[in-house]
Amino acid sequence: MLIFAISDKGGTGRSVTSTNIVYRHALQGNDVCYLDFDFGSPTAGAIFSVGSVARGTTRKGLHDYLLSEVAPEPHRVDVWTESDREGLRTKPPGAGRLVLFPGNEGGGELPAVDEEALRRCVQLFSRLDEEFDLVMVDVSAGRSFTAEMVLQATVRLPSVPFRWLVFHRWTRQHILAADGLVNGADGLLDVGTRFGHDRDKLRDRIRFVRTAVLEPDAAELVGLRDEQRAWLFACDTELRELASRHKVGRTAMLGKIPLDPILQWREQLISDEDVLASKIANAETAAAFDDLAKKIVDDAAWEGL
């Protein structure tokens, strides 16, 4: 299965959330890979703590694969052996493969979608689908040629299942922007339909994920004054109404990730050790990733809206 991760704007936590989802999915016993299609800033290597590709690879990256004349076999990084973090460097018993395909260092956004790049993209997805249970593709923020390319590629792979995750933060602007990215003019549905997707079927394959969510009843808010808490509660109610008016409400939501201080300071994988041993991460955050890693392949969570 192909999963495309996109966000309405930059800085939503799309990359850190999607990497944590594939990490959890691998721990659950599946073979997974992560494709850094955020060609403008390929930083997935840093999140997986693979220093040699922290800002993309200097070898043959995905950018080369799609755009260079010879389409070399793209560089693969086995996270279980190449991560600099000791806790990640041993594959836990029962875990599946966890492979990162980095972008090119200094690659730059796709200048356009040409037939050759599209053909290679289809070939890559098709080969990886043979090999991995889950292929997570980080598509970058907002409307882009990359998003257009993968929408076209999936039209040509009718028997390969795919899903989209749209990451957004829980604020007024982000809710409106997430709605626009999917339902607006030249949004995913418009562009997808133009290239041959069925609008309703495509909509059924898109779900929203809220990031850095602060629940009004969260433990972190205990120190707040009553007035502040009442205000937050009112805001949250208002946002819920706004979200459901804009089809970004509960039914279209796959999950939410609570605000975790650790992720505000450093984008990284949250291991069970971070929760249980060093206790730098919240158990709720790890549980939210774990839950999402199950839900992305759970058909019940993806029934028609």
Added chain:
Amino acid sequence: MLVMGEVHTGLLQNSGEIPESTCRDVLQLLSGERVRVSRRPIVYAVSPDLLTGVDCRLPSASQSRIRGAGTVLSRSSITGGRVVQGSSHTRIERSGSDRRQPWSHYLARPGVVEALGKAKPRDLADGFAEEPSADGLDLGAISARFMDVVQSSPLLDRRAPFKIARTRLRWVAEPGEPAIHFTLHSDQMRTVRLVHTGEFTPAVVDLCEDLALHDWLLTALLVIIERARIGGTPGPEAAAKLAPAVDHLLHLWMPSARVDDLLSPYWESLDRRPGFTRQWQSLVDRVRDQLAVHTLAFLREKSGGGAR
């Protein structure tokens, strides 16, 4: 001088095995050319040979820049209606001239790449075992494409019973005192260095494809057994994870089935060490024993439940 090739092997992207007639249709890559099929001891279908023109740098362990021009021979095949291979090879020869010839010259010698410059066979062979450089001869890329053609056929449903990586076997054959060296590199990469007496024959290609096929079967079975986590998961769960091996792989082991009698000593030597068949047999026994143990446990549970 020497012949080099690369074989890619993987699981056919279909829910079940496909019959011989579908194999023929899937492998009909060139209209007018026949797909060859042999039925005993296992159904094996192979596409006609196709040519790819190349003009690129030749591999070299000493990083010499030697240009080569000519054609590569490739084919796709399906074994047992279940395993796909894409295979390419070319013979490297010294060019009679220092200058690049017109394509008509190379097309008249299918499957030959002429080296323009001073190429040493040993240097070429050593260099071939490494990853090709960006402008280098990449037989793997060609073989992968010949696999893609099969895997993306509209006649397949793309619902393969399990996910599994393709393996790549890169081989070099030189004339000399007979010997064979098989090396496992990363998860997917293998190399074979083969020395044969007398002239190179296409039977060497068959041998390398047969080796690649059986190495893939062994690799796939190991992966399935690892995923089952015998002893680490409850019996029924482990048994369910082993089932695809029984359904799709165990009957495919036919070492040396298509190997010329003259070359079978190579297979026999690899079967002694590292011992492909020995490892395969012990894994097969393990799978069957696990299933037997699980069946017994199931029956015991059932009869115990009935008594209560």
